[in-house]
Amino acid sequence: MLNKISAALVATLLTTSALSAQDITLHADIGPTAGSNVVDVSKYEAKRDGSYIVGFSNVAVFNSWAAQLVEEAAYRASTLSQVKRYIVTDANGDPSKQVADIEDMLAQGADAIVVNPTNPVALVPVLEKAYDDGVVVVVVTADANTDKVTARIMADQVKFGVDGGQFLVDAMGGEGKVIALRGIAGLSVDDDRFNGAADVIAKGGDMEIIAEEYAAWSYDQGRQACESLALAHPKIDGVWSSGGAMTQACVEVFNEFGRDLVPMTGEANNGFFRTWKENQNKGFDSIAPQNPTWAVGEGIALAVAILEGQEVYDYYAVTAAPYTAEDLDALYRPDLNDSYWVGSTLPEEKLQALYGN
Template sequence: MKLKKMLLVASVLAGIAAPAMAQEKYTVGYDNYFNGNSWSVQLSREFEAEAERNADTVDVIYTESEMKADRQVSNIEDMITRGVDAIVFTPISPTAVIPVLKKAEAQGIKIVLLASTIRSDDYDALVTVDDVDFGKAGAEWLAEKLGGEGRIIALNGISGISASDDRWEGAEAVFDAYPGIEVISVVDAGWDYAKAKVAVSNLLAANPEVDGVWSQGGSMTLGAIDAFDAAQRPLVPMTGEDNNGYLKRWAALESDGYESVAPSKPTWLGSEALLVAIDLLEGEEVEKDKVYEVPMITSENLSEFTRDDLSDSFWANTRLSDEQIRATFED
């Protein structure tokens, strides 16, 4: 029993008024799974900003896993040892963390999964968007734009991460429904500009006909555009994401006939995950799977999301202020 509760019980038993005491803070462990791209950096910053807004309610223990599943398991073990009340993290592996989460649950620690899920129900809440729908949305737009026929390239994120696997599951189901769509290659480009540019460059060299690019986003669509330019090939319809650098490029290319759509996985999920953790700790009823609809950026609303005054690294769907964005991504 914590000290505050012990004093309160002792006071009641002694028949005296309980002393006024400051609200006891919760201790929340947050594991930053990855700092390898600007989306993951902003996701983490959203959590930190929400923690700053709730500084009277929570103290946070921060760890980093650097995209290593074994390190994430070790970090969660350490949080359990340090007696946290809740753990918020993005699973790197859908299976590796399950045993350690069972240990946390046995000690009454609340578990909130952020933006990615696991293959068990050993958690209290999941905060994300529907990544299957994310993949479907871009694929349906591309298939319709091509009139149901064409040869396309698919750029995935990182195999084994549920977000990447689920997005491709959604897209593949759409493409399978169009016999005239041929997916000539599916590449894991890690949401990375350079990897996508190299992959698309190689595919263009080997394929004289490429009619479209389905991309999970990140910086991969920018890499694909530059690969087409370097190969002196006309741009084709491509899907993207709500990265500001991509939105700027899209807006600049619209007058040349370039067409795109950008499903979004908002970085404000990092903020929401902490709010859900606090609700759990305060005994509020929380939906176990809090799955938001996928926001969409189209040619009709592109100008509302594009920010020429902010860094290319900025992601449009955020709860951060402009000042916080500028501090996070100083050009």
């Protein structure tokens, strides 16, 4: 438990096994996967001048997690002296806009593009064009269905779902009815999480997912979804959730409806941790898988490392472990508000400015 906590609290840019003795290092909680390959950095030698234009194409700022992700990425870019210009765009969930955003970055002479895709298929042509034109392309968080990218940094979203699903199987004794709060339809992140959970639950005994609702990983939509599901289903024995803000809302809904709290899966969010702690005296328990907000920032660092000719790999996995009740006291930040996502790499003064109570 101590190692797990320290990895989150000391979320610095200290080390990585992948970038040995080089100027740029990656977060300690990512590492190359077993099947990853060393990137051929020689193809970017013509760009190697120590001064780069780097773009980040974001899917959308649809909740507090995405808002912190944007802040972390901008901060990480600011720590890299090689980034002479940093461009960030927001597709507002629209694949066609994201394609146009990336095309505009290319027109502005971007040396590298880090992308969090809106859709695994729609972006393939523009990403492949960028790659073929010698631009470093790093895909982060959600995936794209093409091999023509330079590198990837991915959380194991299937494991996110599996960890939550297994928690429910254990907490519910392998029997009962489960509702599911999902993220955004069509995004690989949500599909992978849900499929991982559903597979475990299906094998867990006499358990059934009786209903599901999409709520965009947001508190407000999660509240509406949970209210609707709770009204429609008088018997709910467990809640699987694709995100902590939705779980926080669902706990509050159950309390307001006078329903007994059931096991629910969450995420490493300060607001959810607060709600978890406040309801422990009612017997509430959960698990909090991580999908770190710093991953895109590390994608920017990885892109610059590639441009600089460092030895890196083409596939990194986020290895951060899920949190349990044993971690709550050490990780919950009562001095920060509910929007803070645990494990940030932002400096303390920035955290206080953004989230201080």
